[in-house]
Amino acid sequence: MGITQILFWFLTAVALGSALMVVLSKNPVYSVLFLIVAFFAISGHYILLNAQFLAIVNIIVYAGAIMVLFLFVIMLMNLSPESNIHKNKLIRFAGFIAGLCLFLVMVAALKDASTQKQLVETSGGNIGLIRYLGMTLFRQYVIPFELSSVLFLSAMVGAVVIGKKE
């Protein structure tokens, strides 16, 4: 069991555990914090896979910008812990069972997939480097890239319009 394996299992445990805590914790602020932890764990996975650019972007965009936005909104709304006045136990239970079934079915379906024995290049390789990603992005994917900027613009306008007071 090399250092890579140890790191893999550690990061996996952190990611799954904090993800569970996101769903289970009562206070939304804790959920946000646990989500940030989960994102850090996933970024760790990226670094393990030598996808450095994505790891950094993930931390900056997700753990940094987006989650701060979430926190802002929660603070803004000043939400008390869920009141649980008429909580539908049946729906909760059904949701939990459904998620479990989905997990089992997908695992069962992919357990014998042909990619089972394929290895993943962990430490080596330079495709995760910003230089190559940038070249590909601005050569092959330049049109989607520009389109996504339009998407951003429209999302911005939309957010302003929706959030505006009357």
Added chain:
Amino acid sequence: MPVNYYIFVSIALFCIGVVGVLTRRNAIIVFMSIELMLNSVNLLLVAFSKMHYAISGGGESLKGIDGQLFVFFIMVVAAAEVSVGLAIIVMMYRNTHSADINFLNRLKH
């Protein structure tokens, strides 16, 4: 690492996200669960990208780089989605003084 492990980790994260969407009623938590699901997919995409790179033999090959670019685009879309979605949630809170999605049953009518 065998790619199988990544697949199962991703499935687990995804299903946790699904359970979150199904069981929680706070709109913000639901939203965060969705982000979690997106991230599980991102992880899988990166794993597959590296798997293809490994299959092609490594070295100077750029095979599998598309996978990482898709992750990039997913992040872009997610950011846009979050900005609009949070705006909607704020709007909803302003009108109902609650973030409970069960108040959002106007689809019935």
Added chain:
Amino acid sequence: MNQLVFLIPLFPLLGFLICGLLRNQLPKSVTGVLASVAVLASFVASLVIFLAIKSSGKPVTAELFDFISFGQVHIPFAFLVDQLTSLFLLIITGVGFLIHVYSASYMQEEEGPHFARYFAYLNLFVFSMLLLVLGANFVILFIGWEGVGLCSYLLIGFWFKNNDYNNAATKAFVMNRIGDLGFLLAIFYLLATTGSVNYADVFAPATVQRLQPATITIITLLLFVGATGKSAQIPLYTWLPDAMAGPTPVSALIHAATMVTAGIYMIARSNILFTMAPVTQAVVAITGLATAVLAATVALKQNDIKKVLAYSTVSQLGYMFLGLGVGAYTGAVFHVITHAFFKALLFLGAGSVIHAMHHEQDIRKMGGLRKALPVTHITFLVGCIAIAGIPPFSGFFSKDEILAAAFASNKVYWVIGAATAAITAFYMFRLYATTFLGKFRGSNDQEHHLHESPPAMTVPLVILAVLAAVGGFIGIPEAFASNSHWLEKFLEPVFAGSYAIAAKHDTVHPAASTEFVLVGVSVLLAVAAIAFAVTRFSRRPDLGEPEGAAKFLANKWYADEFYDGLVVKPVQGTGSFLDRVVEKSGIDWLVNGVGRSVQYSSRQLRLIQSGQVGSYVLLMIGGILVLFVIQFFLKK
């Protein structure tokens, strides 16, 4: 010459388009003249073609374009003008022109657009009829065949505000359709067995010899079914008397002179096939004879001037079919020609009478019109003599030729035919005497307004009367003078194949002495019938209601009632049964049931739409699960 062939149908088509499209713009005087001139131009072109064929003896063919082409089959849009066609061209355009001129005056009371519509229909009819006789294959013939049927329908129902007239038009159309179906089947069968519908291929000796006798019989019987519809033979004859609902010149042109002879033309055109099918020939002869007798007896007791002429037409058509059936193709065509002259004359004369009587058609209310309508009287008398078969008027020659051929084929045919000829003479002179002789029986108002028709109507009458009087001289029997039958010589190339195959050429004409006896007998019978009819009906016309056998005849052998009971009622009964049981409680129930079940199930399914986002997501996950299970576990 080929261009000339195209011009013949082109003029009426142009006339139709101009009159039809500009009916609201053009004044009455223009449309009437335009339509007449179009037909006159066709007549001139026909005359030129006729003279060319007469001198050269060779048929003229003209191909316009490839009409239908699939596999081995090529059906060109082609015209063929031979001796037979050229004769029909002359009749159609010649008589057609006279009737156009007559109509321009007769229809003067109509308003401008209707007047133009009338002439548009009439020109379309002439165009279709020309197409019918010009076509070089059965498909073109069929196009014309349907075209004249359509025009007949449109013109019978010309006064469409009267519902009875519309019903008559529908009846004519439906009965024609029954015949058309037979004709269409014949064309298909012909195509299937010979691979062609071109006259040149189908009637070629090589093709005909190759066909099985049974096949020829079936084809000819189907063709004959088509002919019975268009030419008003038993069992499809009842539409023709009802077709008198149309304007009288229409009756003269379509329902006496031209369209109803289309069946004769078609059979004469396919004469080789019919000659090779003796069974069909017998069927044709017997049907024709039966129709002739039946219609003649019905005509005895009709009191509507046009109905008498209509039944007379049916009867005369029966004669023509008798001629075709006994192999006297020339005789049949000859009778078509003379019949076109005298029957058009009689109808136009009747129209003149109706015009003078202010649309009174009942002969019991006429009488003594001789003095008031001198020209109409004389010409009508000529027509009656011609149809009665008194020498030397035209009807005598053609009728005699058919009867002589019938005698040679079967003596019984002759006896019945001659008797029918006598009946014909009787009812025609009953009509003449009741209408023109004796005292006037109409109202004072009508008597006061009696007037001779304007020259536009009397001139065509006079021309037709001259033709009806002398038209027979184109076919003087061999018994009277040697080498005198011009028509026989002229049509020789068309019917040569038939005569050669049947080897009947020698027996068509009985010995001269026998023929003199036959002619003498039939003429004596006719004269006796005329004398009796004139003396009886000029003094004491039967005005009362018919009784006994007369009532049976006056009611047309109850044929309409018979058809009503045999076909119409059962069909309507089946229809209403299907409507009540199958439609309402079967199909409707099914259709409404589908709607109701969808409504019911959607009402239940609507409950799922709680509006709770959570339940939607839950259902979505369920759906994804099911898809996964199907994809991965069931497919293995």
